Amino acid sequence: METALDQNTLAEVKQLARNRRPGFALTRSFYTSPAVFDHDIKSFWSNSWIWVGHECQIPEPGNFFRFDYGTESIIVVRDRQGTVHAHVNVCRHRGSRVCLEASGKTSVLSCPYHAWTYDLDGRLRTDRAMDGQFDRTDYSLFSANLIIFQGLIFVCLSDNPPALSPALERLAPLTKPFEFEDMKIAHAASYPVPANWKLALENYLECYHCAPAHKEYSRSHSLKDPASMTGELLSALAENSCQAGLPLTVLNETGPDADNTGCDIYYRRYPLYPGYKTGSRSGEPVAPLLGELKQYDGGTTDVMIGPLNSFLVYADYAVGYRFVPRTLQETDIQIVWMVRGDAVEDRDYSLETLTWLWDVTSQDDERIIRYNQQGVNSVAFQPGPLSSMEWGIEAFYHGYLSRLLE
Numbered sequence: 135m136e137t138a139l140d141q142n143t144l145a146e147v148k149q150l151a152r153n154r155r156p157g158f159a160l161t162r163s164f165y166t167s168p169a170v171f172d173h174d175i176k177s178f179w180s181n182s183w184i185w186v187g188h189e190c191q192i193p194e195p196g197n198f199f200r201f202d203y204g205t206e207s208i209i210v211v212r213d214r215q216g217t218v219h220a221h222v223n224v225c226r227h228r229g230s231r232v233c234l235e236a237s238g239k240t241s242v243l244s245c246p247y248h249a250w251t252y253d254l255d256g257r258l259r260t261d262r263a264m265d266g267q268f269d270r271t272d273y274s275l276f277s278a279n280l281i282i283f284q285g286l287i288f289v290c291l292s293d294n295p296p297a298l299s300p301a302l303e304r305l306a307p308l309t310k311p312f313e314f315e316d317m318k319i320a321h322a323a324s325y326p327v328p329a330n331w332k333l334a335l336e337n338y339l340e341c342y343h344c345a346p347a348h349k350e351y352s353r354s355h356s357l358k359d360p361a362s363m364t365g366e367l368l369s370a371l372a373e374n375s376c377q378a379g380l381p382l383t384v385l386n387e388t389g390p391d392a393d394n395t396g397c398d399i400y401y402r403r404y405p406l407y408p409g410y411k412t413g414s415r416s417g418e419p420v421a422p423l424l425g426e427l428k429q430y431d432g433g434t435t436d437v438m439i440g441p442l443n444s445f446l447v448y449a450d451y452a453v454g455y456r457f458v459p460r461t462l463q464e465t466d467i468q469i470v471w472m473v474r475g476d477a478v479e480d481r482d483y484s485l486e487t488l489t490w491l492w493d494v495t496s497q498d499d500e501r502i503i504r505y506n507q508q509g510v511n512s513v514a515f516q517p518g519p520l521s522s523m524e525w526g527i528e529a530f531y532h533g534y535l536s537r538l539l540e
């Protein structure tokens with residue numbers, strides 16, 4: 135897959151990375167330069183693992199969905215034998231998008247331009263009126279790398295993808311009690327924000343902004359203030375999580391210390407405030423307990439898989455977060471709510487109570503990210519120092535800038 139940038143662009147982007155002052159925010163060009171954005175899509179996103187969906191979206195042969203970012207588009211499809219494939223959504227004839235629908239069911243993938251038709255496994259099946267001119271086996275759809283981890287589907291376009299599997303092996307026993315593979319997507323929403331994708335991701339990676347910007351979240355989540363995570367709160371969580379069947383291990387393989395792992399990975403359960411069994415308006419449960427859990431422990435788990443994919447897992451639901459670049463300053467904040475697979479809407483959960491917290495919180499985020507981009511666009515902007523609560527941003531910069539300088 136061609137992911138190289140032209141030499142001038144590459145030199146310009148590398149110079150920016152070399153000039154970055156450690157412990158400070160990135161300079162304006164990282165959020166305003168088309169050259170950087172081109173690099174972000176071709177070299178960073180296309181060389182990173184991206185969480186694109188859940189197996190529950192494609193339960194039967196022929197089921198497919200599309201995932202798009204920047205200039206790229208990927209088709210995830212289950213073939214007749216039940217195998218899941220990720221195909222690059224670019225026709226091998228003259229390059230049209232093949233799949234135009236967001237999701238659906240089909241027996242073949244047919245290009246809308248000149249009707250070349252591909253099997254679900256990507257092989258070219260019919261090349262209309264070109265019989266004998268070339269060997270069809272040379273013109274399968276390009277495939278993307280694919281990993282399914284506990285039902286979560288990850289793809290990567292690179293010829294040389296980061297080594298995600300060893301990190302997932304370490305994460306697997308920690309996430310096992312939630313039984314992600316048996317979850318279903320209850321709701322998905324997109325919050326478009328006129329900002330560069332890095333500002334949206336950086337906002338997620340720190341909770342320094344939580345107290346001033348998220349009134350509802352801050353009522354229940356102790357992460358908004360490290361001083362509020364008292365010994366009492368932590369020991370209550372330890373006891374309750376143990377009874378619920380959840381490990382309290384912290385797995386932090388991000389930033390400079392993670393150089394040898396090949397892929398950032400993070401797992402940490404932290405306490406909600408007393409009175410909150412889950413992330414809800416009232417503090418009461420919003421769905422049946424996940425997986426093997428035996429009780430509501432009053433905690434929530436931050437999980438990060440690679441630099442681009444984050445999850446928050448309460449005892450009764452999980453939320454997935456992606457910050458998907460569309461153009462230089464257009465990003466979709468994508469939020470996905472998951473509950474146990476056998477839960478029935480309006481019997482076991484209501485979408486309104488389930489989605490309330492992360493809907494209001496994401497609306498807050500959309501607003502603060504938008505204002506952030508407006509300020510960063512100003513000629514007056516100069517990067518300021520990061521606080522200790524913004525360590526996740528520093529860890530992200532480390533991986534991001536290292537990739538730029540490779």
Ligand code: FES
Nearest residue numbers: 225227228245248
């Ligand atoms: S571009 Fe797809 S068939 Fe021609």
Ligand SMILES: [Fe+2]
Nearest residue numbers: 337338348499
């Ligand atoms: Fe936020």
